[in-house]
Amino acid sequence: MPYFDAASAAPLHPVARQALLASLDEGWADPARLYREGRRARLLLDAAREAAADAVGCRPDELVFTPSGTRALHDGIAGALAGRRRVGRHMAVSAVEHSAVLQSAAALEAAGGSFTEVPVDRTGRVAPGAYAAALRPDTALAALQSANHEVGTEQPVAEVAEECRAAGVPLLVDAAQSLGWGRVEGGWSLLTASAHKWGGPSGVGLLAVRKGVRFAAQGPADERESGRAPGFPDLPAIVAAAASLRAVRAEAAAEGARLRALVDRVRARVPELVRDVEVVGDPRRRLPHLVTFSCLYVDGESLLHALDRAGFSVSSGSSCTSSTLTPSHVLRAMGVLSEGNVRVSLPVGTAEEDVERFLEVLPGVVASVREQLGAPTETAAPAGEAAELVVDALGKRCPIPVIELAKAFPGVPVGGLVTVLSDDEAARLDVPAWCEMRGQEYVGEHSVEGGVAYTVRRLA
Amino acid sequence: MPYFDAASAAPLHPVARQALLASLDEGWADPARLYREGRRARLLLDAAREAAADAVGCRPDELVFTPSGTRALHDGIAGALAGRRRVGRHMAVSAVEHSAVLQSAAALEAAGGSFTEVPVDRTGRVAPGAYAAALRPDTALAALQSANHEVGTEQPVAEVAEECRAAGVPLLVDAAQSLGWGRVEGGWSLLTASAHKWGGPSGVGLLAVRKGVRFAAQGPADERESGRAPGFPDLPAIVAAAASLRAVRAEAAAEGARLRALVDRVRARVPELVRDVEVVGDPRRRLPHLVTFSCLYVDGESLLHALDRAGFSVSSGSSCTSSTLTPSHVLRAMGVLSEGNVRVSLPVGTAEEDVERFLEVLPGVVASVREQLGAPTETAAPAGEAAELVVDALGKRCPIPVIELAKAFPGVPVGGLVTVLSDDEAARLDVPAWCEMRGQEYVGEHSVEGGVAYTVRRLA
Numbered sequence: 001m002p003y004f005d006a007a008s009a010a011p012l013h014p015v016a017r018q019a020l021l022a023s024l025d026e027g028w029a030d031p032a033r034l035y036r037e038g039r040r041a042r043l044l045l046d047a048a049r050e051a052a053a054d055a056v057g058c059r060p061d062e063l064v065f066t067p068s069g070t071r072a073l074h075d076g077i078a079g080a081l082a083g084r085r086r087v088g089r090h091m092a093v094s095a096v097e098h099s100a101v102l103q104s105a106a107a108l109e110a111a112g113g114s115f116t117e118v119p120v121d122r123t124g125r126v127a128p129g130a131y132a133a134a135l136r137p138d139t140a141l142a143a144l145q146s147a148n149h150e151v152g153t154e155q156p157v158a159e160v161a162e163e164c165r166a167a168g169v170p171l172l173v174d175a176a177q178s179l180g181w182g183r184v185e186g187g188w189s190l191l192t193a194s195a196h197k198w199g200g201p202s203g204v205g206l207l208a209v210r211k212g213v214r215f216a217a218q219g220p221a222d223e224r225e226s227g228r229a230p231g232f233p234d235l236p237a238i239v240a241a242a243a244s245l246r247a248v249r250a251e252a253a254a255e256g257a258r259l260r261a262l263v264d265r266v267r268a269r270v271p272e273l274v275r276d277v278e279v280v281g282d283p284r285r286r287l288p289h290l291v292t293f294s295c296l297y298v299d300g301e302s303l304l305h306a307l308d309r310a311g312f313s314v315s316s317g318s319s320c321t322s323s324t325l326t327p328s329h330v331l332r333a334m335g336v337l338s339e340g341n342v343r344v345s346l347p348v349g350t351a352e353e354d355v356e357r358f359l360e361v362l363p364g365v366v367a368s369v370r371e372q373l374g375a376p377t378e379t380a381a382p383a384g385e386a387a388e389l390v391v392d393a394l395g396k397r398c399p400i401p402v403i404e405l406a407k408a409f410p411g412v413p414v415g416g417l418v419t420v421l422s423d424d425e426a427a428r429l430d431v432p433a434w435c436e437m438r439g440q441e442y443v444g445e446h447s448v449e450g451g452v453a454y455t456v457r458r459l460a
Numbered sequence: 461m462p463y464f465d466a467a468s469a470a471p472l473h474p475v476a477r478q479a480l481l482a483s484l485d486e487g488w489a490d491p492a493r494l495y496r497e498g499r500r501a502r503l504l505l506d507a508a509r510e511a512a513a514d515a516v517g518c519r520p521d522e523l524v525f526t527p528s529g530t531r532a533l534h535d536g537i538a539g540a541l542a543g544r545r546r547v548g549r550h551m552a553v554s555a556v557e558h559s560a561v562l563q564s565a566a567a568l569e570a571a572g573g574s575f576t577e578v579p580v581d582r583t584g585r586v587a588p589g590a591y592a593a594a595l596r597p598d599t600a601l602a603a604l605q606s607a608n609h610e611v612g613t614e615q616p617v618a619e620v621a622e623e624c625r626a627a628g629v630p631l632l633v634d635a636a637q638s639l640g641w642g643r644v645e646g647g648w649s650l651l652t653a654s655a656h657k658w659g660g661p662s663g664v665g666l667l668a669v670r671k672g673v674r675f676a677a678q679g680p681a682d683e684r685e686s687g688r689a690p691g692f693p694d695l696p697a698i699v700a701a702a703a704s705l706r707a708v709r710a711e712a713a714a715e716g717a718r719l720r721a722l723v724d725r726v727r728a729r730v731p732e733l734v735r736d737v738e739v740v741g742d743p744r745r746r747l748p749h750l751v752t753f754s755c756l757y758v759d760g761e762s763l764l765h766a767l768d769r770a771g772f773s774v775s776s777g778s779s780c781t782s783s784t785l786t787p788s789h790v791l792r793a794m795g796v797l798s799e800g801n802v803r804v805s806l807p808v809g810t811a812e813e814d815v816e817r818f819l820e821v822l823p824g825v826v827a828s829v830r831e832q833l834g835a836p837t838e839t840a841a842p843a844g845e846a847a848e849l850v851v852d853a854l855g856k857r858c859p860i861p862v863i864e865l866a867k868a869f870p871g872v873p874v875g876g877l878v879t880v881l882s883d884d885e886a887a888r889l890d891v892p893a894w895c896e897m898r899g900q901e902y903v904g905e906h907s908v909e910g911g912v913a914y915t916v917r918r919l920a
Contacts (some may be wrong), residue, residue, distance in 0.1 A: 003497055008490045009692065017484060028662065031467045034764050035773035067527030067663065068691030074680050103680035128807070137569060196692060202488065203527065203663040203694030220534050220563035230560070231528030232469065232656060234663030234697065304494055313495035351644055 002354035003313045004184055006197070007149050007177060007290055007345035013199030018243035020201060020236050027235035032223070038073065041235055048235075048242035055245045056175075056191060056208050057183040063208045064225035065238045069176045069194025071229070072205035073100040075217070076190050079228065080141045080170060081108060082215030088138020089113030092154065094126045094145065095333035098174055101143050102329065113140075117333075123282040124153035125336045132163035142171045146178040150317050150330040150343055151281030152290035154178070158186030170213050177287055180248045181256055189213045195241035198248050199348060203234050204241040215308075248348060255287040259346050262355045263291045266344060273363045278437060280336045290345040292317070294331070295366050295376030297403050298340025306365045307342070315343040319398050319426040326425040327398075337433035338426050339399035340366070373399065376406040383458075386413035392418045394451050398426035404435050409440075409458065416458050417443065423451035431456065462814035463773045465635060466657070467609050467750055467805035473659030476704035480661060481697050487695035492683070501695055507860075508702035515705045516635075516651060517643040518668045524685035525664055525698045529636045529654025530798055532665035535677070536650050539688065540601045540630060541568060543674030548598020551574030554586045554605065554615065555793035558634055561603050562789065573600075577793075583742040584613035584794045592623035602631045606638040606905040609804055610777050611741030612661040612750035614638070618646030630673050637747055639666075640708045642806075649673045655701035658708050659808060664701040665693050708808060716748040719806050722815045724750045726804060733823045738897060740796045750805040752777070754791070755826050755864050756894065757835030758800025767802070768823040772818055775803040779858050779886040786885040786906070787858075797893035798886050799859035800826070833859065835864040846870035851880045854911050858886035862894050869900075869918065876918050877903065883911035891916065 003011065007447035012020075027044045029037035066072040076129065078347070081091065093105050095117040105115040116134040118126050126144065135142060142164050147154045157173055164171040170189035178184065180198030181233040184191060190213060207228060209215050215228070222230030248255075271277050276296035295303070300318025307314055317328030318341040327338035346355070391408045393401035401422040408418050420431060431454040435442040443455040463471065472480075487504045489497035506520070513520040526532040541551065552564050555577040566576035576594040578586050586604065595602065602624050607614045617633055624631040630649035638644065640658030644651060650673060655664035667688060669675050675688070682690030708715075731737045737754035755763065760778025767774055777788030778801040787798030804818070851868045853861035861882040868878050880891060888905065891914040895902040903915040 001496070003495075005489075005493065005495070005497075008493060009488055012484055012488050020484070021481075024472055024480070024661075028469055028472050028656070029463075029465075029773075033468060033773070033775065034761070035463075035465070035768045036461070037465075037773055067531065067694070070682060070691035071527065071686075074690060076681075100680065100682070103682065107680045194489070194692070201484075201694070201696070202692050203697055205691075219538075220560065220567045222530060222560070222563065224530075230534060231530035231665070232654070232662050234527070234661070234694070236661070237663055237694065237697070257741075275612065301494070308495045313489075313493070313497055315493065 001311045002350070002358065004344045004346055004358070005313050005315045005377040007343065008315055009196045009202065010199045010347050012201060013244040013247060013348070014242040015247035016200050019243035020240035023236040023239040027239055031233065031235065045233065045235055045238050048238045051242040051246050052206055055179070055183070055249055056206065058191070058208045058210065062210055064228045065205060065233055066205035066207050066229045067203055067231065067234065068196070068207040070100040072192035072194070072207040073098065073174060074104055075229065076144065076172060076192050076207045076209070077101065077104040077141065078218040079215045080172060080190055080213070082218055084140035084170070087140050088136070090136055090139045091115040092118060092131065092139055092142040094118045094120060094131070095243060096120050096124055096146055096148050096330045097143060098149060098176065100351060101174060120333050122334055122336060124148050124151045124280070124330065125282055125285070126155055126160065128156050128159035128163055130167040131160045132167070135164065135167040135169050139167070139169045142327040143174065144171060144186045145174040147287045148281070148330060149177050150328055150450065151292045151334070152287040153282040154285040154287065157184055157188065161188050180245065181288060182249070195245070198245055200241035200244040201237040203237045207340070229337050246370050251348065255348050259350065260288040262346060262350065262352060263289060266291045266355065266359065269359050270362065273359060274366050276437065278337045278433065280331070280334060290343065292341065292343045294337035295340030295342070296337065296437065297399050297406065298366055298369050299373060299399055300339065300341050302369045302372070303340055303342060303365065306369060310361045310365060312361065315345070317341045317343065318429040319424070327429055332429055335429070335432065337437065338429045339402060362372050373403060375403050383413045386412055386416065388412065388417040390421065393420055393422045395423065398430065401427045402430050405434065405456065412458050414458050414460065417455055418458070419453050419455045421448055421451050421453050427454060428452065461771045461816065464804045464806055464818070465773050465775045466807040467803065468775055469656045469662065470659045470807050471703040472661060473808070475707035476660050476700040480700035482698040483696040487699055491695065504699050505693065505695055508699045509678055511702040512666055515639070515643070515709055516666065518670065520792070522670055523666060523668045524688045525693055526667050526689045527663055527665065527691065527694065529612065529652060529657070530560040532652035532654070532667040533558065533634060535563055535634060535689065536652050536667045536669070536671035537561065537564040537601065537603065538678040539675045540650055540673065541634060542676040542678055544600035545671070546632070547600050548596070549595055549600060550598045551575040552578060552591065552594040552599055552602040554578045554580060554591070556580050556584055556608050556790045557605055558609060558636065559605060561634060565817060580793050582794055582796060584608050584611045584740070584790065585742055585745070585876045586615055587622055588616050588619035588667065591620045592627070593635050595627040595629050599627070602629050603634065604631060605634040606644045607747045608741070608790060609637050610788055611752045611794070612747040613742040614745040614747065616744050617648065619643055621646040621648050640705065641712050641748060642709070642804040655705070658705055660701035660704045661697040663697045711808065715808050719810065720748040722806060722810065722812060723749060726751045726815065726819065729819050733819060734826050736897065738893065739799045740791070740794060750803065752801065752803045753802030754797035755802070756797065756897065757833060757859050757866065758826055758829050759833060759859055760799065760801050762829045762832065763800055763802060763825065767827055770821045771826060772821065775805070777801045777803065777853045779884070787889055792889050795889070795892065797897065798889045799862060834862060835863050845873065846876065848870055848872065848877040850878070851878065853882045854882055855883065856907065858884050858890065861887045862890050865891060865894065865916065872918050874918050874920065878918070879913050879915045881908055881911050881913050887914055888912065891912065
């Protein structure tokens with residue numbers, strides 16, 4: 001039963017399991033205590049810190065362990081912002097950061113600060129120049145992920161770090177998705193990561209703060225982890241996290257190349273096997289193990305369930321699979337199709353035949369979901385006579401508004417207009433994406449009672 | 461090699477180990493995902509929540525898992541304070557709470573709020589009436605531990621909860637030390653605990669918030685754990701925590717009685733075996749497994765090291781074993797001797813012969829530390845003639861100032877005064893404690909250049 005959602009959580013690496021078991025016996029005591037069990041725990045903690053710092057590329061005293069990647073981001077951002085509060089209360093972030101970064105920025109705004117979201121191109125990548133333009137005299141902190149968690153696109157961290165250095169702004173890099181594959185290059189100031197993304201146990205994040213970076217830990221004072229991560233450290237998990245990071249790094253070059261080839265195959269074959277698919281993310285500057293595509297006229301939740309029944313565990317950024325009823329903010333920022341979205345992220349050791357089997361299964365699964373939804377078929381209907389048609393899809397959820405649009409479209413001649421009325425957030429993204437995929441013109445949107453009208457001109 | 465510091469961290473319970481191993485395989489995936497690995501994780505999480513809620517005595521939807529007891533306290537207090545911010549920004553705490561509570565109160569004060577520390581008696585217990593007197597119209601939250609972590613004294617939680625209810629103030633109970641032994645009775649509003657205190661793994665805390673209690677989670681928004689504990693949950697550890705809580709509870713009555721008898725033996729024998737010892741904490745209303753005593757003329761760190769060499773791992777609230785150079789705030793609030801302080805907290809399953817062996821070893825260890833420090837012997841010197849003596853112990857650390865006091869004391873006649881000059885924080889506690897133990901009169905203190913003068917009158 002292939003599990004293809006490593007970007008969410010990877011199964012425990014055998015080295016992590018072994019280290020965890022060993023340190024359950026050796027590392028349960030308080031490393032702050034003076035007696036032998038405490039000293040033994042301290043040695044394990046020190047060794048784990050050294051191993052993790054070596055993998056990150058920082059000094060051991062620059063790195064602390066946190067209870068998760070999210071907490072590393074929350075606490076790291078809060079500490080860095082407070083440390084430079086005199087400079088100002090503005091933060092720069094890319095539009096495709098992890099929600100923990102964006103929610104930290106929102107919390108800053110709620111507390112009276114402000115933030116700028118740097119846009120990305122259609123591959124999900126920020127331009128260093130655009131990032132530089134977001135830096136202001138009152139910018140306390142900039143944040144940029146090393147690679148995107150939903151589409152795999154690598155960000156130009158070294159170039160942005162150079163822009164930040166020139167502007168005197170510390171750069172925090174969220175390396176959650178990439179740290180298992182290698183160090184983050186460039187002059188970053190703070191770095192965070194999450195162990196369960198590289199096959200370490202859950203319950204461990206990393207926060208590195210370069211010497212000289214102003215940092216004022218927030219929240220009640222606590223002596224643990226240099227005062228930067230309160231609470232008793234989860235030592236067995238920390239030991240397992242450090243050991244598995246070292247292990248995956250040792251395999252990273254070879255395994256990365258192997259998975260990259262499998263992902264290349266998925267990227268190439270999916271559009272050949274399934275019509276009306278958009279493969280998203282940068283085709284070259286990307287994580288080795290991750291590929292994302294979106295399928296027109298498909299409901300993401302139905303697709304996930306059907307793939308699950310077929311034995312494949314994947315993730316989706318479609319609105320109908322989230323609790324918020326909005327498509328993933330990453331897909332929105334990229335301006336790509338969100339419906340029928342599938343993220344495939346291969347764990348270390350994924351077998352080639354599992355990927356081949358996925359490619360065999362996918363076309364039938366997509367076709368059956370489309371059939372259930374009454375998606376339009378490829379046979380072109382003769383052009384209709386109405387100069388303008390209005391499709392009322394109010395109250396209907398993704399992907400129905402786009403299906404209704406596609407079905408109505410043959411009813412107008414070339415040059416004619418079709419307007420879709422929809423109150424589904426996904427339509428804002430998916431109607432223009434449909435135009436792009438179909439070579440039609442997206443005219444624009446305007447408010448109507450109960451929703452939004454999206455207008456498309458037939459070009460072909 | 462007996463480990464007697466269960467109040468700091470207990471070795472992993474066999475049931476916790478077994479549950480952890482099983483859920484490493486079954487519970488590594490994201491419980492928020494729809495595919496089978498996610499659903500399996502969700503089932504484990506739900507079952508763990510039900511088991512923990514049953515042990516706490518609350519509804520499952522009132523309980524969330526946090527990364528530690530400290531984080532449960534930090535986040536629980538911050539959320540409860542924010543939830544009642546309109547009422548006011550005052551907090552009531554006992555003077556002997558865990559540092560995570562006191563530091564939360566300090567953070568409230570730093571942010572413009574205020575707090576009242578309710579004093580304790582010499583056994584470490586708050587009086588419900590005194591607690592009630594600390595509640596004000598602007599009190600947003602009251603906090604009281606179920607039992608003290610350093611001396612084992614149980615607090616009158618049910619009575620204080622009643623006072624809080626009458627005043628309309630929610631009561632947060634830190635049950636870290638007691639939850640393994642039983643439910644916290646009484647009408648508390650919030651409750652926190654820490655799994656590694658009952659033999660669960662580190663990395664798991666509990667936060668229960670009763671329905672109807674106003675709560676506004678602080679920090680960046682996050683969907684996990686009802687929005688109250690951000691970050692990917694450490695599911696294997698959570699499963700192990702819940703399973704071991706159930707297991708220790710099943711043994712609690714019998715094991716509690718057995719350990720209570722061992723602790724009674726320590727409480728009775730230590731003062732017989734070692735002269736100039738003060739056993740602290742309530743002799744009856746206390747945790748079953750914990751006993752604390754302080755030894756005059758003894759340096760806590762030397763004592764801990766000597767006991768460690770003899771094979772016993774214990775903890776200490778003496779100033780010289782902490783990084784802050786001040787004695788434990790608990791001993792200070794109780795007004796008891798802090799020098800030569802030893803906390804013995806027996807893990808579940810402690811063998812009787814290990815306790816007997818501790819009692820055999822202790823007198824020699826204390827005697828050798830005293831000898832190294834040149835502590836006064838019992839032979840009474842003839843009374844001297846000087847009506848007043850001044851002992852300059854400036855620059856000398858605990859327990860030297862008290863040793864110097866005791867050595868100088870025979871130099872004055874009954875009615876005479878001895879004044880000790882000291883810049884060691886422990887002297888403020890230990891000079892009066894010495895007077896109490898010796899039946900002499902503590903006259904008072906006043907500032908002098910470079911320190912404080914503590915004056916004692918000879919009564920016998």
